[in-house]
Amino acid sequence: MDIKPFTAEPIRVLAPDGSTVENADKLGLSKDDFLTMYRWLVFVRGVDDRGYILVRQGRAGFYAQVAGQEAAQVGSALPLLKDDWMYPDHRSQGSMLVKGLTATEWFGHVLGRMADPTQGRLMPHGPGRRDLHIVPPASTVGNKITEAVGTAMAQRIKKRKEVTICYMGDGATSEGDFHVGMNFAAVYQAPALLFVQNNQYAISMRTDQQMRTKTIAEKARAYGMDGYLVDGNDIIAVYAVTKHCADSARSGNGPSLIEAFTYRYGPHSSADDDTRYRPKGELEMWRTQRDPVTRMRKFLESRGLWSDEQEQKLQAEVKAQLAAAMEEAEKSPVPEPLSVFDYTYESLTPHLQWERKQLAAELGV
Amino acid sequence: MATAQVAKQTQSTMVQALQSALVEEMDRDKDVVILGEDIGVRGGVFLITEGLVDKFGTDRVIDTPLAEAGIIGAAVGMALYGLRPVAEIQFIDFIFPGFDLLVTEAAKIRYRSAGQFGVPMVIRSPYGGGVRGGSYHSQSPEAYFVATPGLKVVVPSNPYDAKGLLIASIRDPDPVVFMEPKKIYRSVKSDVPAGTYEVPLGKAAVVREGKHASLITFGAMVPVALEAADIMNKDGVEVEVVDLRTLQPYDTEAILQTVGKTGHVVLLQEAPQIGGYSGEIAAFIAENAIEYLEGPIVRVGGWDTAFPYALEKAYMPNPNRVVRALKKTLNF
Numbered sequence: 095m096d097i098k099p100f101t102a103e104p105i106r107v108l109a110p111d112g113s114t115v116e117n118a119d120k121l122g123l124s125k126d127d128f129l130t131m132y133r134w135l136v137f138v139r140g141v142d143d144r145g146y147i148l149v150r151q152g153r154a155g156f157y158a159q160v161a162g163q164e165a166a167q168v169g170s171a172l173p174l175l176k177d178d179w180m181y182p183d184h185r186s187q188g189s190m191l192v193k194g195l196t197a198t199e200w201f202g203h204v205l206g207r208m209a210d211p212t213q214g215r216l217m218p219h220g221p222g223r224r225d226l227h228i229v230p231p232a233s234t235v236g237n238k239i240t241e242a243v244g245t246a247m248a249q250r251i252k253k254r255k256e257v258t259i260c261y262m263g264d265g266a267t268s269e270g271d272f273h274v275g276m277n278f279a280a281v282y283q284a285p286a287l288l289f290v291q292n293n294q295y296a297i298s299m300r301t302d303q304q305m306r307t308k309t310i311a312e313k314a315r316a317y318g319m320d321g322y323l324v325d326g327n328d329i330i331a332v333y334a335v336t337k338h339c340a341d342s343a344r345s346g347n348g349p350s351l352i353e354a355f356t357y358r359y360g361p362h363s364s365a366d367d368d369t370r371y372r373p374k375g376e377l378e379m380w381r382t383q384r385d386p387v388t389r390m391r392k393f394l395e396s397r398g399l400w401s402d403e404q405e406q407k408l409q410a411e412v413k414a415q416l417a418a419a420m421e422e423a424e425k426s427p428v429p430e431p432l433s434v435f436d437y438t439y440e441s442l443t444p445h446l447q448w449e450r451k452q453l454a455a456e457l458g459v
Numbered sequence: 460m461a462t463a464q465v466a467k468q469t470q471s472t473m474v475q476a477l478q479s480a481l482v483e484e485m486d487r488d489k490d491v492v493i494l495g496e497d498i499g500v501r502g503g504v505f506l507i508t509e510g511l512v513d514k515f516g517t518d519r520v521i522d523t524p525l526a527e528a529g530i531i532g533a534a535v536g537m538a539l540y541g542l543r544p545v546a547e548i549q550f551i552d553f554i555f556p557g558f559d560l561l562v563t564e565a566a567k568i569r570y571r572s573a574g575q576f577g578v579p580m581v582i583r584s585p586y587g588g589g590v591r592g593g594s595y596h597s598q599s600p601e602a603y604f605v606a607t608p609g610l611k612v613v614v615p616s617n618p619y620d621a622k623g624l625l626i627a628s629i630r631d632p633d634p635v636v637f638m639e640p641k642k643i644y645r646s647v648k649s650d651v652p653a654g655t656y657e658v659p660l661g662k663a664a665v666v667r668e669g670k671h672a673s674l675i676t677f678g679a680m681v682p683v684a685l686e687a688a689d690i691m692n693k694d695g696v697e698v699e700v701v702d703l704r705t706l707q708p709y710d711t712e713a714i715l716q717t718v719g720k721t722g723h724v725v726l727l728q729e730a731p732q733i734g735g736y737s738g739e740i741a742a743f744i745a746e747n748a749i750e751y752l753e754g755p756i757v758r759v760g761g762w763d764t765a766f767p768y769a770l771e772k773a774y775m776p777n778p779n780r781v782v783r784a785l786k787k788t789l790n791f
């Protein structure tokens with residue numbers, strides 16, 4: 095498959111009905127690879143469904159779902175290697191899970207428990223794990239772009255054959271950080287993949303209110319970088335494009351911008367009311383006719399790789415696995431109050447020691 | 460601190476001292492890289508990095524596009540990866556396009572990651588007035604940084620400290636804003652050892668002993684404080700001058716000690732007063748050492764205006780203004 099930048103139409107392997115528009119067998123992917131992709135899609139959707147219940151139960155203060163965007167997240171994370179770095183944004187749990195974060199850790203994060211590797215420090219925008227090279231996301235939209243490029247610059251300076259992927263939404267491309275980061279990445283030919291999940295909304299703001307260009311991918315041209323537009327609901331295409339860009343960056347050919355065109359099903363977050371701004375019927379159309387999980391399943395079925403029995407078995411497995419993960423997260427303790435001072439600096443300053451004594455007195459410990 | 464016997468002492472300017480700190484740290488640790496605008500062949504506009512690109516190459520002496528958000532953001536990303544970046548912001552007045560990355564990201568990632576990630580980086584930048592720089596080449600914005608937990612803020616006042624503090628800052632595991640008083644880049648010389656030494660962060664220095672009043676200051680105001688102390692000395696008043704050197708975290712012990720000794724305090728800074736750094740030190744003293752005070756804590760600083768070009772002299776704190784403040788608390 096010939097993967098070209100700056101196409102007018104999104105790069106696609108699977109049509110919405112699961113039939114192929116490109117030869118899926120020429121991508122070097124095995125049957126098992128296809129099955130792995132599908133299992134991840136189901137798992138990520140399951141995590142989100144289970145996680146969102148915590149909000150309804152009043153046990154989590156915030157949740158941003160990835161539902162609808164699973165193919166963009168899983169498809170872009172699967173080609174990454176162990177040593178590659180990931181900068182997630184506030185809607186990237188699917189990618190983090192593929193990179194190695196566990197469901198228990200994710201639920202622990204949403205609940206603010208010690209099962210969260212970041213010990214409940216950030217509202218549930220995402221944890222991070224140093225050993226997996228997952229940097230905790232920022233709440234401030236756009237902040238991670240220049241940082242991710244800095245990490246990619248460091249990878250180049252150290253002559254490592256690694257890449258850094260940076261996730262962002264369409265809204266983030268309006269921030270100055272995007273421009274600065276794109277420019278730095280291009281100037282230094284840093285091995286960075288700037289991955290935009292264009293879910294067509296930044297809270298209520300449609301992309302046509304956000305920018306004047308037709309696509310986000312075309313912005314890359316102005317920086318001297320290749321930009322790829324891919325169908326973000328086609329996991330095989332997302333995988334192929336990301337792999338192509340990662341290979342290119344790894345072999346010293348610099349950064350790429352990838353725009354995965356997709357759609358979010360949930361409200362912006364649990365604090366949003368999306369009925370105020372979505373046109374009638376739009377959500378239903380995407381859910382019923384463009385769903386990334388269904389698309390992959392139909393593809394597998396058309397190849398005789400998947401059956402109803404297998405589907406039932408997988409759903410049951412995921413359900414049991416997530417129930418166990420949730421139980422473990424719930425059993426995990428909340429952080430100790432006196433730990434509020436920890437990690438401001440590597441060690442407590444005299445001033446923080448003094449404040450710590452005050453809190454200890456207040457708590458009677 | 461420096462070891463007692465240092466082989467070679469040379470009279471150096473602060474520019475030379477800072478450069479030798481950079482060279483020695485880059486020689487010692489291959490992960491130390493420097494980045495900023497015009498720091499390569501140009502050597503930086505104040506020539507702190509002159510010749511470094513020839514010695515260390517463009518991978519470690521990185522000329523950047525004109526974007527402070529990019530310089531600070533990239534430095535954060537490099538530090539997260541394991542490098543030890545030292546970023547130069549050409550004038551601290553131009554740090555604000557990168558301020559977001561500094562206060563939102565650099566300062567908070569250790570906390571937010573529960574200690575998994577640290578950001579060992581230094582932002583060096585010339586600050587301060589007295590060089591006919593007008594509103595945007597003269598400011599002293601330390602208050603913004605000290606109000607941000609997670610950042611350390613260091614301000615040397617002489618070449619010896621500049622070298623030792625910069626070395627300590629580069630080796631520090633947390634992000635350091637290193638403010639260089641450009642007024643004394645080349646106007647003051649002191650003995651600077653050729654070898655490596657650290658001046659520890661968080662430790663003040665008593666630069667002149669005295670028993671009647673304490674004048675607490677830092678950076679480019681230290682010479683002004685010493686002049687004021689000289690004037691007072693003519694009347695037999697002995698003023699102790701304390702150079703804080705690190706503003707965050709600051710040396711609480713040194714402050715309590717000098718206040719306990721003299722009972723009179725004047726705080727001197729270059730920046731405007733409202734919400735300024737001296738307010739923090741005044742509050743700390745009032746909270747913890749009120750029983751020693753025999754007069755009001757008096758502040759001297761720039762006026763609460765923008766920094767003027769033509770009226771720089773009327774704006775900047777001078778020794779006479781400091782003397783008046785000392786008399787105000789001593790004659791209470």
Ligand SMILES: Cc1ncc(C[n+]2csc(CCOP(=O)(O)OP(=O)(O)O)c2C)c(N)n1
Pocket residue numbers: 185233234235236262263264265266267293295296297362
């Ligand atoms: C700098 C900044 N401004 C505003 C916000 C509030 N906010 C959070 S997410 C968001 C929209 C982000 O849209 P997009 O980048 O497209 O990502 P999406 O949420 O759609 O995945 C806004 C306005 C913020 N977090 N940071």
